Amino acid sequence: MKIAQDFRGSVIVAILAALFTLIAPSILEFFTIITLTQVIGLAILALSLALVWGYGGILCFGQTAFFGLGAYAYAVAATNIGGSTGAILIAILVAAAFAAILGYFVFYGRVSDVYLAVITLTVALILYSLIRRTSGPEYKIGNALLGGFNGTGAPPINSPGDGAAMLFPEHTFYVAMAALILVYLLCGWVVKTHFGRVCIAIRENETRAELLAYDTRLYKLGIFTLGAAIAGLGGVFFCVGVSRVTPDVFSLSQSALTIIWVIVGGRGTLIGPILATFALYYLTSALGAQQWLNTNLVLGVILIGFVLLVPKGVIPSITDWADGRRERRVSRSRERRMRVRRSRATAGTEAAE
Amino acid sequence: MKRGEVVVEARGLSMHFGGVRAVDQVDFSLWENELRCLIGPNGAGKSTFFKCLTGQLTPTMGDVVIRDVHVAGRESHEIAALGVGVKTQVPNVFDGLSAEENIWIAARRWHAAKRAKTLTAETIERLQLGDIRSDLVGALAHGQRQWVELGMVVAAEPWLVLLDEPAAGMTHEETARTAELIQEINQTAAMIVVEHDMQFIRMISRQVTLFHEGRILMEDTMDAISSDPRAREVYLGHRA
Ligand SMILES: Nc1ncnc2c1ncn2[C@@H]1O[C@H](COP(=O)(O)OP(=O)(O)OP(=O)(O)O)[C@@H](O)[C@H]1O
Numbered sequence: 218m219k220i221a222q223d224f225r226g227s228v229i230v231a232i233l234a235a236l237f238t239l240i241a242p243s244i245l246e247f248f249t250i251i252t253l254t255q256v257i258g259l260a261i262l263a264l265s266l267a268l269v270w271g272y273g274g275i276l277c278f279g280q281t282a283f284f285g286l287g288a289y290a291y292a293v294a295a296t297n298i299g300g301s302t303g304a305i306l307i308a309i310l311v312a313a314a315f316a317a318i319l320g321y322f323v324f325y326g327r328v329s330d331v332y333l334a335v336i337t338l339t340v341a342l343i344l345y346s347l348i349r350r351t352s353g354p355e356y357k358i359g360n361a362l363l364g365g366f367n368g369t370g371a372p373p374i375n376s377p378g379d380g381a382a383m384l385f386p387e388h389t390f391y392v393a394m395a396a397l398i399l400v401y402l403l404c405g406w407v408v409k410t411h412f413g414r415v416c417i418a419i420r421e422n423e424t425r426a427e428l429l430a431y432d433t434r435l436y437k438l439g440i441f442t443l444g445a446a447i448a449g450l451g452g453v454f455f456c457v458g459v460s461r462v463t464p465d466v467f468s469l470s471q472s473a474l475t476i477i478w479v480i481v482g483g484r485g486t487l488i489g490p491i492l493a494t495f496a497l498y499y500l501t502s503a504l505g506a507q508q509w510l511n512t513n514l515v516l517g518v519i520l521i522g523f524v525l526l527v528p529k530g531v532i533p534s535i536t537d538w539a540d541g542r543r544e545r546r547v548s549r550s551r552e553r554r555m556r557v558r559r560s561r562a563t564a565g566t567e568a569a570e
Numbered sequence: 571m572k573r574g575e576v577v578v579e580a581r582g583l584s585m586h587f588g589g590v591r592a593v594d595q596v597d598f599s600l601w602e603n604e605l606r607c608l609i610g611p612n613g614a615g616k617s618t619f620f621k622c623l624t625g626q627l628t629p630t631m632g633d634v635v636i637r638d639v640h641v642a643g644r645e646s647h648e649i650a651a652l653g654v655g656v657k658t659q660v661p662n663v664f665d666g667l668s669a670e671e672n673i674w675i676a677a678r679r680w681h682a683a684k685r686a687k688t689l690t691a692e693t694i695e696r697l698q699l700g701d702i703r704s705d706l707v708g709a710l711a712h713g714q715r716q717w718v719e720l721g722m723v724v725a726a727e728p729w730l731v732l733l734d735e736p737a738a739g740m741t742h743e744e745t746a747r748t749a750e751l752i753q754e755i756n757q758t759a760a761m762i763v764v765e766h767d768m769q770f771i772r773m774i775s776r777q778v779t780l781f782h783e784g785r786i787l788m789e790d791t792m793d794a795i796s797s798d799p800r801a802r803e804v805y806l807g808h809r810a
């Protein structure tokens with residue numbers, strides 16, 4: 218993967234997504250629009266891992282920790298404030314601050330990659346079991362009951378500055394899509410900045426980056442924290458879409474699914490994991506509606522299939538294939554030109570004789 | 571010959587791995603503008619000595635001073651930030667990036683975007699990497715990868731350059747070009763170069779340091795060393 222591919226691709230994708238957003242409410246059922254908001258939240262989570270793992274090379278197995286913290290922080294803050302705008306900001310900040318502290322110890326302690334994966338997953342699972350134990354009335358933050366394994370209600374989004382003006386589901390969908398598109402463009406921009414390129418370089422060879430006088434700890438902490446902030450925002454839309462947040466946001470299966478989305482979509486792309494999230498979500502719902510096949514079994518088979526057959530993921534494989542075709546076409550036409558030139562040259566010498 | 575000031579000084583430097591004394595009580599000085607070669611049989615401790623200078627290893631004992639800064643135990647990036655360029659024995663490059671992007675990362679560390687771009691272009695020109703500038707470095711031949719790594723060192727415009735076996739695995743022609751490049755770099759930087767290829771060393775160096783079993787056995791010109799019975803014994807003894 219080369220970084221130099223231009224930003225135009227991302228902009229085109231963003232425009233297509235914006236067009237889809239505008240027509241979606243008129244072609245899709247009302248219920249689909251409501252679930253879409255929730256899937257968009259998951260797609261933002263996948264995007265955050267695409268950035269942290271795919272570009273930063275940091276295998277964060279517990280990206281759901283930040284997703285879940287974002288969701289809970291939103292639910293609690295929105296219940297207390299009585300409005301969503303500040304709550305969304307709080308959700309992003311809580312996720313980012315938690316990641317910054319965790320990341321500081323992990324990166325400045327020079328914990329190895331494998332341990333990092335284990336530590337982040339463990340953190341997510343610890344949060345899972347902690348929050349499950351909060352069922353009594355004494356577990357209350359302000360007016361918000363945490364609710365143990367039943368979770369707590371997540372208030373809908375309202376127009377900024379007017380806590381009573383709840384958005385219609387279509388409008389919530391617009392907001393979620395706008396957030397997804399903006400975050401996607403933000404990530405596309407970040408990976409092309411100096412900061413982003415250094416993160417990619419660190420993924421490729423940390424020793425070399427160090428020897429070029431880059432403090433790799435700082436860069437890893439930076440992209441890790443940014444990824445967590447994005448995951449936190451994903452948590453907001455997820456819980457708004459479901460209108461509840463339960464400890465399952467921190468669960469092992471949610472962590473595993475997030476990794477699967479990125480593997481299937483392809484590391485080193487941003488759009489791949491997003492599309493994979495939508496595709497696998499709808500596949501899972503379709504499978505859930507029938508009794509013949511076990512859903513988890515199918516997901517497992519898909520994961521193994523991808524790891525063995527399409528290890529790079531869908532989008533990078535397609536890009537490689539297209540690049541290969543283009544190159545072959547170019548070299549074929551170059552050959553043809555050479556042949557023409559050669560035959561002309563022979564014709565010329567023959568004529569001269 | 572006027573030597574100027576000492577820019578690298580190791581005092582009683584030791585690096586032990588368990589019972590192995592890879593570097594043992596080494597005192598070493600490098601002067602401004604000097605080009606020093608380190609030689610010695612396999613396992614003599616040359617690369618370990620290098621890694622102690624560059625922060626990749628924290629020495630067990632002793633001190634390293636680079637232009638008045640005590641660097642033993644510092645992080646690699648802090649030492650590199652003093653203006654030290656390093657090429658390691660095992661090539662360390664960004665395999666998944668193009669040759670141009672590799673060099674740009676080095677140049678951009680020190681310069682704003684515009685200057686980094688021209689510096690990258692100049693470096694590519696200077697190392698004749700034009701044909702492979704957009705190829706992924708992971709797909710390049712060994713010699714070319716070494717040059718991309720040299721390109722990264724050069725693009726950072728260091729005043730002190732440490733190269734561990736820069737000509738290893740190169741063809742004759744490539745080796746000669748590398749020797750030229752090293753002399754060019756030496757115009758603006760003090761250098762330490764580890765090499766096994768004696769002909770190559772004769773091409774570039776005046777003063778040579780001979781390592782053996784973690785210690786400095788002698789320090790002299792290549793001619794003096796090659797006619798010294800001790801040096802011959804070290805090499806022959808190792809071959810036998
Ligand atoms: N990380 C390590 N752990 C244990 N022993 C090591 C380590 N690195 C090097 N050594 C040992 O230290 C000694 C010196 O190794 P070093 O790589 O410095 O030699 P060298 O002079 O660079 O050799 P070569 O010419 O083969 O590159 C060797 O005996 C080696 O086995």
Ligand SMILES: [Mg+2]
Binds near residue numbers: 659734
């Ligand atoms: Mg060595």
